[in-house]
Amino acid sequence: MQINLKETAEFLKTHDNFYILTHMNPDGDTIGAGFALCYALRGAGKNANVLCSDEFPERYGFLYRDYEPQKFSPDTVVAVDIADEKLLGTPLAGYKGYVDLCIDHHISNTGYAKKQLVYPEASAACEVLYRVLSEMDIVPDILTAECLYTGIATDTGCFKYANTTVLAHIIAAKLMDCGIDAERINRDMFDRKSKKRLAAEQHILSNMEYYLDDKCTITAVTLEDMEKEDFTGDELEGTAGMTVQPEGIQVGILIKEKEHGKFKISMRSASDIDVSAICAKFGGGGHTKAAGCTIEGKLDDIKLQLLSATAPTMGIDLWLA
Ligand SMILES: [Mn+2]
Incomplete structure (x- = not known):
């Protein structure tokens, strides 16, 4: 059931022992929202822990460097930035059906939580959460x-x-007003790169393939590539945008091998093409310009399947192309 800001604020105020769930392959938004909510709730005298199926990438370490899990028995489960229960991942799969509140911004949210505050027009789950905290009259501390x-x-x-x-x-400006060092955050998030990250980017640039009248790129990264070129899946986070960098490209596809024969697909649109609709055909989803899905099989077959699904959105008949 969709609830409003006021009801969400009321819900958080009237509960005390929270487990906050973040999505697998965690990104800055789910991690940021998870810990922001945790710190705000702890600041209000409540118990809260942040859980994730995967390790948090090192680059977000400044958000949880002093975090320690608390010992308490939870009575309330909140999910942040999680569009679908599948994204809880295997270690947290036991919470399926037990999420009391979901705070999210994905248009594809499946409505799995008992109560949900989903604003598809919001830039990030963190934007939605900022509005919830404002509604609770909580002024965020610097962290x-x-x-x-x-x-x-x-x-x-x-x-x-x-x-x-x-x-x-406006919200970013208000957060800057809280005394954060936005310049450092943006430098760390977008400019500074580890050697492994640069190796990952190098792989993407040198393995980009052009299809569909040069309107679509596909870049594949296999487990073997990562092993050979010395980078991991962590370094690929946030690289999907590179697939639409070439001039004239409308859709970019990044294929990452997660485990043998199982591939995580990230699609980006640099046009009006709705990639969440394409990903939905493979059981995935996301936003119109950034979406994903998981496909099992052989890499070449998967490429063909993705091209077959993408070609009609460009008015291209794949078999003539
Ligand atoms: Mn998000």
């Missing part, structure tokens, strides 16, 4: 503000993507 800012900055690609609304800028 909480850094969490929220990081979520908005990363989900908007440093305030560049189509989801960067007026409100996203």
Whole structure:
């Protein structure tokens, strides 16, 4: 059931022992929202822990460097930035059907939670959460503000993507007013790169393949590539945008092998093409310009399936192309 800001604020105020769930393959938004909510709730005298099926990538370490899990028995489960229970991942799968509240911004949210505050027009779950905290009259401390800012900055690609609304800028400005070092956060998130990250980017640039009248790129990264070129899946986070960098490209596809024969697909649109609709054909989803899905099989077959699904959106008959 969709509830409003006021009801969400009331719900958080009237509960005390929270487990906060973040999605698998965690990104800046789910991590930022998870810890921001945790710190805000702890600040209000409640118990809260943040859970995730996967390890948090090192680069977000500044958001949880002093975090320690608390010992308590939870009575309330909140999910942040999680569009679908499947994204809880295997270690957290036991919470399926037990999520009391979901705070999210995915249009594809499946409505799995008992109560949900989903604003598809919001740039990030962190933007929605900022509005909830305001409704609760909570002024974020610096660390909480850094969490929220990081979520908005990363989900908007440093305030560049189509989801960067007026409100996203206003909230970012208010977070800057809380005393955060936005310059450092943006430098760390977008400019500074580890050697492994650069190896990952190098792989993407040198393995990009052009299809569909040069309107679509596909870049594949296999487990073997990662092993050979010395980078991991962590370094690929946030690289999907590179697939639509070439001039004239409308859709970019990044294929990452997660485990043998199982591939995580990230699709980006640099046009009016709705990639969440394409991903939905493979059981995935997301946003119109950034979406994903998981496909099992052989890499060449998967490429063909993805091209077959993408070609009609460009008015191309794949068999003549
Ligand atoms: Mn998000």
